[in-house]
Amino acid sequence: MAERYRLVESIGQGGMGRVWRAADEILDREVAVKEMRIDGLDAEDARTRRERVLREARATARLDHPNVVRVYDVVDEGERLWIVMELIPGRSLEQIMTEQGPLSPRETARIGLGLVAALREVHARGVLHRDIKPGNVLAGPDGRRVVLTDFGIAAIQDAKALTMVGMLVGSPDYMAPERVSGRPQGPPSDLWSLGATLCAALAGHSPFSRDTTLATLHAVLYEEPRLPHSAGPLSDVLSALLAKDPAARPDPAAVEAALHPVAFPAPTPTLEPTPVLIRPPDPRPATGRPRLQVFLAAAGVLTAAALTAIVLTATSGTPDPGDDRAAGSPATGAHPTVEGTSRPPGLPPGARREAGGFAWAPPEGWRRDVKTAAEIHYTSPDGTQELVAKSALARGDLMETWRTSEQNAHQGRDYRKIRLEETEFRGHPAVVWEYAFTLGGVDWHARLLGFTAKGKSYQINTWYRPRTEAAALRVYDDVKQGFTVL
Known part of the structure; x- marks a missing residue:
């Protein structure tokens, strides 16, 4: 990699790896380099994923279209796979x-x-x-x-x-x-x-x-x-x-x-104004405007x-490969920690300011996944716990929204409600939802906390394996204590 491409700065990170702004030293041009994360469940799974990445990179590299990002090169370094692409300004x-x-x-x-x-x-x-x-x-x-x-x-x-x-x-x-x-x-x-x-x-x-x-x-x-x-x-x-x-x-x-x-739109011709006789409008014909035919499925x-x-499965928290910003546009809300920079007053050590209007201090060494500018996930190295912080414009009553979701979840056999109740968080009315579920024969536990402040709703959530509950809840409590609305 270093023989031809020089990494300049990280411009995005997601579930599948990190994206870098880089320099092609041979052709003297800027490129985007995607460092792919293809860790598998075992060696065979990792090999299969690597083959799929390479196959897809080859297929995409054959595309030559102004509306599709161009793939220039693939560098295979054994444990790491790098895809070199066009850097799109904008x-x-x-x-x-x-x-x-x-x-x-x-x-x-x-x-x-x-x-x-x-x-x-x-x-x-x-x-x-x-x-x-x-x-x-x-x-x-x-x-x-x-x-x-x-x-x-x-x-x-x-x-x-x-x-x-x-x-x-x-x-x-x-x-x-x-x-x-x-x-x-x-x-x-x-x-x-x-x-x-x-x-x-x-x-x-x-x-x-x-x-x-x-x-x-x-x-x-x-x-x-x-x-x-x-x-x-x-x-x-x-x-x-x-x-x-x-x-x-x-x-x-x-x-x-x-x-x-x-x-x-077609230009509207400009006409000289002419006098018109104003009269009551004729009755409108009882015909609707034409629509594209849409046939909704009634079965399946x-x-x-x-x-x-x-x-x-989704609530178990998921890395989002799509948030890598693969063609070089900086990931919204991804603010890398810079050594030596001063911390805003009132925030705990290691706190990160997020574009969603909040700051928090996730554990060091956990994988960061940017879902959107206002929704960030962190996954523990062993994959047994995930932390989520997110914000959105407040829409309706949070308890009513979660109660509806809980009723829908109750129809399934793998869901078990533990509690859904009102509480408070830092003086704000809040809702806590705790439940257990089974995914592929594996037991999981979920704890969600939501509250409204300054016209926005915030959530601090975690999913973890029950056998790690004591340690997982300590991590979750620490993160909640450091959560700050900006």
């Missing part, structure tokens, strides 16, 4: 949403056209992306070039494998229903994620985003999307893309036809027990 769609707020229908449609063009090329080569979301969409500084990046999940997952090391792979807010339920996937699955991403561009969040992972996955499987009020001319195509039945979703040509007139949904097994 910001991710997630960063744009965070810094500027929701986009207009016109801006959203233009981004959508770039992504549809990327998916045409990718699907034609037999590759599925599987993790399309705002963090994996990059926009150039002039706003004209839109690039789809980070094919990490495609490299380590096949159609039958939803989880990696017992954890959910991907972002629940943007997963197609068939992917959540373990059914066969295909190009329509990516198109569903495209629809959720465009909704997020208009509203600032996924149409299926809820306060808990459990509630989010239930919404993906069973609820209709909450389309943004600002969707306007995009409402029909977004509804079609988010159909539960993959066969009912429009193909790329239909999506492009719907997006193009919104992205590039999961049983409640199966749903619970899936959503509890």
Whole structure:
């Protein structure tokens, strides 16, 4: 690696590894280098993952399209695998949403056209992306070039494998229903994620985003999307893309036809004003506006027990490979600790300030996974405990939201409620939810704490193996004590 590529600085980190800004010393150009994490359950599993990463890198390297990140090289150093890619100047769609707020229908449609063009090329080569979301969409500084990046999940997952090391792979807010339920996937699955991403561009969040992972996955499987009020001319195509039945979703040509007139509206001719006779309007014809055909599946949904097994898989906390920002856009909310810098007053030693408006001091040596700018996960080295801190705009009563999620979870056989009750945290009204569940024959314990402060809701959660309870709760209590709303 050092013979040709010189690492300059870390610009992102996620479940699959770290992304670096680097210099190609031979061609004298800046590149993005992704250091892949492919640790497996055993040597054979690690070997299989390595082969998948290399296979996917080769497939992606054959793509030459302005809307797909270019792969230049792969460096295999035995224990580490490095993928060298084009460095895209600019910001991710997630960063744009965070810094500027929701986009207009016109801006959203233009981004959508770039992504549809990327998916045409990718699907034609037999590759599925599987993790399309705002963090994996990059926009150039002039706003004209839109690039789809980070094919990490495609490299380590096949159609039958939803989880990696017992954890959910991907972002629940943007997963197609068939992917959540373990059914066969295909190009329509990516198109569903495209629809959720465009909704997020208009509203600032996924149409299926809820306060808990459990509630989010239930919404993906069973609820209709909450389309943004600002969707306007995009409402029909977004509804079609988010159909539960993959066969009912429009193909790329239909999506492009719907997006193009919104992205590039025909100029309105300027006419000289002329006098008009104002009269009562004629009765409107009883015809609705044309819509893209959407046929929702009436069969094939999961049983409640199966749903619970899936959503509890998700609540076990999951690394998110998609948050690597593979093409070189800095990861929102990833603030690396710099030795020698002063700590803001009032924060405990080792505290990290997060973009979600809070600071906390996670344990040293744990793996950091950035789900979104406002949701950060840490996993213990032995994989027996995970810590999560997150924030969101306060929406409704937290107890009511969690009570609904708990009722849905109760329908499953592998879920056992321990308590769901009101409490307080630092003088703020709070809710604590504690439960046990079994995943693949392995017992887990969950403890969630949520509270509202300054118009935002915050959560400090943990999942751990029951045999480690004493030590796990000590770690959890320490993290809670250091949690600070900024």
